[in-house]
Amino acid sequence: MQIFEQMMRRSHEQVVYCNEESAGLRAIIAIHDTTLGPALGGVRMYPYATEEDALLDVLRLSKGMTYKASVAGLNLGGGKAVIIADPRKDKNEVLLRAFGRFVETLGGRYITAEDVGTNVADMEYVLAETSHVVGISVTQGGSGDPSPVTAYGVWKGIQATAHAKFGRDDLEGLRIAIQGLGKVGYHLARHLVQSGAQVTACDIDAARAKAVGEELGIEIVAPETIFDVPCDIFSPCAMGGVINDETLERLQCAAIAGAANNQIAEERHGRLLEEKGILYAPDFVINAGGLINVYCEMDGYNRDRALRMCDTIYDKLLEVFRIAASDDALTTHDAAQLAARRRIEAVRRLRSL
Numbered sequence: 001m002q003i004f005e006q007m008m009r010r011s012h013e014q015v016v017y018c019n020e021e022s023a024g025l026r027a028i029i030a031i032h033d034t035t036l037g038p039a040l041g042g043v044r045m046y047p048y049a050t051e052e053d054a055l056l057d058v059l060r061l062s063k064g065m066t067y068k069a070s071v072a073g074l075n076l077g078g079g080k081a082v083i084i085a086d087p088r089k090d091k092n093e094v095l096l097r098a099f100g101r102f103v104e105t106l107g108g109r110y111i112t113a114e115d116v117g118t119n120v121a122d123m124e125y126v127l128a129e130t131s132h133v134v135g136i137s138v139t140q141g142g143s144g145d146p147s148p149v150t151a152y153g154v155w156k157g158i159q160a161t162a163h164a165k166f167g168r169d170d171l172e173g174l175r176i177a178i179q180g181l182g183k184v185g186y187h188l189a190r191h192l193v194q195s196g197a198q199v200t201a202c203d204i205d206a207a208r209a210k211a212v213g214e215e216l217g218i219e220i221v222a223p224e225t226i227f228d229v230p231c232d233i234f235s236p237c238a239m240g241g242v243i244n245d246e247t248l249e250r251l252q253c254a255a256i257a258g259a260a261n262n263q264i265a266e267e268r269h270g271r272l273l274e275e276k277g278i279l280y281a282p283d284f285v286i287n288a289g290g291l292i293n294v295y296c297e298m299d300g301y302n303r304d305r306a307l308r309m310c311d312t313i314y315d316k317l318l319e320v321f322r323i324a325a326s327d328d329a330l331t332t333h334d335a336a337q338l339a340a341r342r343r344i345e346a347v348r349r350l351r352s353l
Contacts, residue, residue, distance in 0.1 A: 029081040047085060060262055153286065160317040243273065323339065
């Protein structure tokens with residue numbers, strides 16, 4: 001793979017390969033754009049099949065963080081990190097502290113946090129080696145688990161999606177299918193049930209799915225059948241790339257609004273969704289709650305402030321839908337990217353004066 005070609009294609013500023021053999025660390029840090037501020041994004045630990053897979057993932061995720069921060073109105077750039085390892089077998093203190101040492105070498109250009117495969121406790125090990133980390137525990141002065149705030153923001157985004165698609169803000173009686181009942185998916189399901197929605201969900205952890213289903217009184221289906229569930233809104237809350245050529249033919253929904261990153265496998269799938277009459281809530285707009293939460297941590301965390309900022313996701317999504325509706329050439333995904341680029345370019349011009 002031509003790394004510089006991949007960086008130029010996505011306009012990345014910096015990619016750092018991190019190797020510490022004694023700790024078993026193999027990691028990549030990608031900084032996409034720091035026009036608005038330091039690059040912030042979590043560190044994902046995953047046993048990628050190839051180094052190329054890891055690089056492509058961190059490049060896509062870091063660019064998404066730039067757009068997410070911009071649309072959310074935050075003074076942050078976009079970054080991400082991946083550690084090539086299995087969190088169930090390979091995670092340990094030394095590996096995480098080794099990663100923290102590499103973060104420290106960047107001098108604050110990149111701020112890390114938890115992501116898939118890492119958690120609040122892991123960030124405390126990273127904190128031992130660098131101050132450029134957020135999403136740490138409440139006892140350390142941080143915000144703790146960001147999942148409830150992320151889910152709250154997605155819930156507000158689903159309300160905006162319902163308003164745009166069905167002409168109503170309330171979710172009473174709407175059928176919503178959730179893919180993934182992890183920390184965010186669970187809290188989202190709880191909000192939806194309390195809002196009177198009819199929820200169907202799945203998770204690759206059958207025992208967890210069963211337990212959540214019994215707790216919340218929701219229908220549980222097998223993971224491989226979730227795309228076939230007739231519903232008003234499909235809510236992806238697991239891994240990315242789930243909206244693709246195969247699943248598009250199976251979806252039986254009027255809208256898609258969920259917490260997962262990079263939900264559409266390729267840009268063209270945004271157009272295909274539009275052609276099928278399915279309204280898509282761009283993931284980096286609707287799932288900004290987690291980023292908002294850790295951003296609030298940077299100058300003294302206040303949960304009420306974080307939730308108030310998440311309330312704006314409703315209006316930001318409606319604005320994205322409005323932009324897309326005003327131009328037939330734009331999908332909602334295009335419109336969200338356009339809104340993000342406009343703010344970045346405006347700040348870049350201001351700083352050049």
